[in-house]
Amino acid sequence: MTALFTPRLLGRDAREVTPGAVHVPDWLTLEQQRWISAQFHDWARGPVPLRAAAVRGHRMSVRTVCLGWHWQPYRYTRAATDVNGARVLPFPDWMIRLGRRALRATGHDTATTGSYTPDTALVNHYGAGARLGMHQDKDEKSRAPVVSLSIGDSCTFRFGNTENRTKPYTDLLLASGDLFVFGGPARLAHHGVTRVHQDTAPAECGLSGGRINITMRMTGLDG
Ligand code: MD6
Ligand code: FE
Numbered sequence: 001m002t003a004l005f006t007p008r009l010l011g012r013d014a015r016e017v018t019p020g021a022v023h024v025p026d027w028l029t030l031e032q033q034r035w036i037s038a039q040f041h042d043w044a045r046g047p048v049p050l051r052a053a054a055v056r057g058h059r060m061s062v063r064t065v066c067l068g069w070h071w072q073p074y075r076y077t078r079a080a081t082d083v084n085g086a087r088v089l090p091f092p093d094w095m096i097r098l099g100r101r102a103l104r105a106t107g108h109d110t111a112t113t114g115s116y117t118p119d120t121a122l123v124n125h126y127g128a129g130a131r132l133g134m135h136q137d138k139d140e141k142s143r144a145p146v147v148s149l150s151i152g153d154s155c156t157f158r159f160g161n162t163e164n165r166t167k168p169y170t171d172l173l174l175a176s177g178d179l180f181v182f183g184g185p186a187r188l189a190h191h192g193v194t195r196v197h198q199d200t201a202p203a204e205c206g207l208s209g210g211r212i213n214i215t216m217r218m219t220g221l222d223g
Contacts, residue, residue, distance in 0.1 A: 013025045017159050017170055017172065017186075018159070018161075018170075018185070018186050018189070019184060019185050019186065020145075020182065020183045020184030020185045020186030020187065021159060021180070021181070021182055021183075021186035021189060022106040022107070022180070022181045022183075023172060023174075023178065023179070023180050024105055024106065024178065024179040024180075024181075025175065025177070025178050026175075026177045026178065027102070027105065027149075027177060027178060027179035028149060028151070028176075028177040028178075028179070029177070030177070030202060030204045030205060032177075033151045033176060033177055033202075033204075033205040033206055034204065034205060034206035035206075036149070036151060036206070036214070037151055037152075037205060037206025037207045037212070038206060039092075040123060040125075040151075040207075040212055043065050043067065043089060043123060044065055044125075046086070047084075047086035047087065047088075047089070048065060048066070048070065048080040048083050048084060048086050048087075048088050048089075049065070049083065049084070050063040050064065050065045050125055051063060051064065051065075051080075051082075051083045052064075053071075053072060053073055053082070054073070055073045056073075060132070061126075061127075061129065061130040061131055061132075062124045062125065062126055062130050062131075062132050062193075063124070063125045063127075064122055064123060064124050064125070065088075065123050065125075066080070066088050066120060066121065066122055066123065067088060067089050067090070067091050067092065067095070067120065067121040067123065068088065068089075068090065068091030068118075068119045068120040068121060068219075069088065069091075069119060069120035069219050069221065070083075070088045071120065071122050071139065074139050075139060076120060076139065076140075076219050076221060078223070091118065091119050091120065091121065095118065095121060095214075095216055096116075096117055096118060098147075098149075098216075099116055099118045099147045099216050100113050100114070100116050102147040102149075102179055102181055103116050103145060103147070103181065103183075105179065106179070106181045106183075108145070108181075108183065112144075112145075112183075116144060116145070116218070117218060118144075118147065118216035118217055118218050119217075119218055119219055119221075120140075120216070120217050120218075120219050121214050121215065121216045121217075122214070122215050122217075123212060123213075123214050124212065124213045124214075124215075125210055125211070125212050126152075126153070126155065126193065126196045126210050126211040126212070126213070127209070127210045128196070128198055128209075128210070129196075130193075130196055130210075131192070131193055131194060131195065131196070132192045132193040133192050134158065134160060134165035134190045134191065134192040135165075135190065135191070135192060136162075136188050136189070136190055136191075137182070137187075137188075137215070137217065138188055140217050140218065140219050140220055141219060141220030141221060142217070142218040142219060142220030143187050143188075144183075144217070144218040144220075145181050145182060145183030145184075145187065146181070146182045146183070146187070146215050146216070146217050147179070147180075147181050147215065147216045147217075148174075148179070148180040148181070148182070148213060148214065148215045149178070149179060149213070149214045150174045150175065150176060150177070150178045150180075150211065150212070150213050150214075151176050151177065151201075151205055151206070151207055151211070151212050151213075151214075152176055152201040152205055152207040152209075152210055152211040152212055153176075153196050153197055153198060153199065153200045153201045153209075153210060153211040154173050154174060154175040154176065154196075154197045154200045154201075154211070155173070155174050155193045155194075155195060155196045155197065155211055156171050156172075156173060156174075156193070156194045156195045156197070157171070157172050157173070157174045157180070157191065157192075157193055157194075158170075158171050158191060158192050158193070158194050159171075159172065159189060159191050160189055160190035160191055160192075161189060161190065162185075162186075162188050162189050162190070164190065165190045165192075169190075171194070174213075175200070176201055176202050176205045177205070193213075196210070196211050
């Protein structure tokens with residue numbers, strides 16, 4: 001995978017932050033961003049509304065709606081038993097295709113790409129002042145890559161290490177349309193959002209305020 005990530009072949013800013021963690025700026029066109037933003041507005045209408053989960057007694061500042069499987073600290077269920085008991089919306093086929101394209105774009109081989117079948121997406125909405133503490137995504141049984149898409153205001157994303165939630169880490173800007181893939185040795189790296197930069201969204205991205213981030217994953221669960 002390394003050979004793909006030479007400055008000559010890649011756009012100016014695409015880079016492998018650490019092995020397995022690849023950031024591709026401006027991966028989604030503005031038209032794609034608008035279309036996904038419209039889907040987001042539909043998802044937020046239910047059957048399960050956006051909700052701020054409580055983690056160890058602390059309400060998160062980020063609000064989430066899930067597709068396929070519902071995430072609650074620290075497990076996946078089909079029904080949002082910690083919200084309103086409704087079953088979450090099905091995982092859309094177009095997102096599976098998009099996930100595969102994302103792996104292809106980040107140098108994953110055809111076997112990994114072809115078998116990638118994400119079955120859950122956590123769709124986070126960040127309003128003014130929202131942040132996300134350093135965490136690992138480890139509630140999935142599968143260690144297939146996580147594909148992250150950002151739309152709206154840009155944020156400072158802190159990408160850390162697999163050992164602990166402190167240094168060493170790299171702070172980078174995730175802007176509207178950016179793709180970030182965590183796979184391989186980076187799959188369990190700690191990461192978080194330290195700050196959302198208000199009013200930095202492109203006018204044409206389809207979001208009137210704040211930031212959304214979609215992470216698609218394979219749960220490795222049946223049923
Ligand atoms: C966010 N993203 O960008 C939060 N997790 O708002 C994540 O927590 C995340 O971007 C796993 C892999 C990629 C991510
Ligand atoms: Fe995460």
